[in-house]
Amino acid sequence: MTFSLSAFDRKTGMFGIAVASSSIAVGNRCPWAKAGAGVIATQHRTDIRCGPLGLDLLGKGFSARETVDILVAGSEHPNLRQFAAVDRDGRTAYFNGPDIESIATAHEGDACVSVGNFMANTEVTAAMVRGYEASGSTIFAERLLASLDAGVAAGGETQPAMAAALLIVDKHAWPLVDLRVDFERDPAMRLHALWRTYEPIVDRFVTQVLEPATLKPLINSALQV
Known part of the structure; x- marks a missing residue:
């Protein structure tokens, strides 16, 4: 019940993920990212433990493919899991559990990978990759949001x-x-509105x-914290 796109921005070195779901609290369970290491998406019967574990593996230099393979091998129920990863070199990998009882697809692009389950059709994740890569924005966040829009x-x-x-x-x-x-x-759409509010002060929270x-x-x- 979730679709996402994970990516590495080669220009800035940022990692990011945009995700949507019919299930509440998707932001707490599915997207994981660590500066200098990579990004992990863990979906469908989500095993939250795999997020920090995957980031630890990427941080130690394991490739996206190696990381996903280790997550699958260590899972008690890999047949029901869905994983995706992007590493520090922009390499991507994914896994779709064979017993996911819905349309569960994945597509890879240049330093990006989209995965989804309970999709309305088989083209949603491919559209997300196209939306991300076709976005004319120079701002990483807006390209990620464009991928979400394309999926919708x-x-x-x-x-x-x-x-x-x-x-x-x-x-x-x-x-x-x-x-x-x-x-x-x-x-x-609401996420777009939050980003428009947050974008002008994002650097302030670093400062x-x-x-x-x-x-x-x-x-x-009201914007001060």
């Missing part, structure tokens, strides 16, 4: 999506972007960690 436009899930998330890591131990929408209609004394108060105090 291609049919999305068999059930209405009710949750979405955007996760991006850059140079630091904490996420640069971690936006989540839960239990709302048209969550991908307040590294150089807090240099910050000046925002005019809109």
